[in-house]
Amino acid sequence: MISAGIIGGAGYTAGELIRLLMHHPETSLDFVYSTSNAGNEIQQVHRDLLGDTDKSFTDKINPNVDVVFLCLGHGNSIAFLKKNSFSEQTRIIDLSNDFRLTGDCLFQGKKFVYGLPEINRKEVEEAKYVANPGCFATAIQLALLPLAKNKLFEDDIHVNAVTGATGAGVSLSATTHFTWRDNNFSHYKAFDHQHLGEINQNIKLLQPDFEKEVIFIPNRGNFSRGIFATAYTKFDGSLEQAQALYSDFYKDAEFTHLSGQDIFLKQVVNTNKCLIHLKKFRNKLLISSAIDNLLKGASGQAIQNMNIMFGLSESEGLQLKATYF
DSSP: OEEEEEESOSSHHHHHHHHHHHHOTTEEEEEEEOTTTTTSBHHHHSGGGTTTOOOBOBSOOOTTOSEEEEOOOTTHHHHHHHHOOOOTTOEEEEOSSTTOSGGGOEETTEEEEEOOHHHHHHHHHHOSEEEOOOHHHHHHHHHHHHHHHTTOOOSOEEEEEEEOGGGGOSSOOTTTSHHHHTTOOEEOSTTOOTTHHHHHHHHHHHOTTOOSOEEEEEEEOSSSSOEEEEEEEEOOSOHHHHHHHHHHHTTTOSSEEEESSOOOGGGTTTSSOEEEEEEEETTEEEEEEEEOTTTTTTHHHHHHHHHHHTTOOTTTTOOOOOOOO
């Protein structure tokens, strides 16, 4: 069995990780670290786990676990690893943005591999340290990277994406209260969202001559979970040519699927899937993608990366069903 630990256990992504690890046939959950909740039962914070576990949070770590997941706020993973160390055999999967960019991937002799399996599966297989992609970045890159791989971006890329309330994390703010979110919609961090760094980095990796802009408008939706993204750009080929490119790019992808019909959010919520749909209008290609921000956009993808790192089936412990109705 793979022994696992979680650092930063009180948030939404940690709650999903706990649930997934407890029901994963090849893992045992060793500890869940949370200084603010040390001594409290996990099910008191993650109340959906009532009856599933009698474990409590701890403020102690086991440095010898096989894998540790860092579910800390952005910037806090580096601070934690400076103060705490794990064995040379311990694999680390970080869910913050601390190590996602090429300039940030080296830390104390550790090299973090960017963990988007659809483009970096081989690298993840050989990695000891993985930087899990951001949620918006996952949905948007999976929509765009087949075109970058084929060097087909000639113009700016326009992206509009909406995320549910869980995308803002568990801490309350003015825009996460029910009275603000309910029957409401707004954009935020227009043009300069932090996930643009990793999106641009990987487009340039696949299409080095790309010099145009990814123009990204993120939105807040009045639902709990999920991301629905639409992107469009100039494309001179036919719809059938685009579909062939995407089908070929994702032919070996366990969780990313091209749909011949319009897609919608309920198809992916509570799953580790990314669904993609293409539509051609004049000289523009419209690409839609949908994921669950807490699963394929965070904890599910982290488990997917763990499976790859330990030589398991990519879908082990991730046979999840959408809540369709």
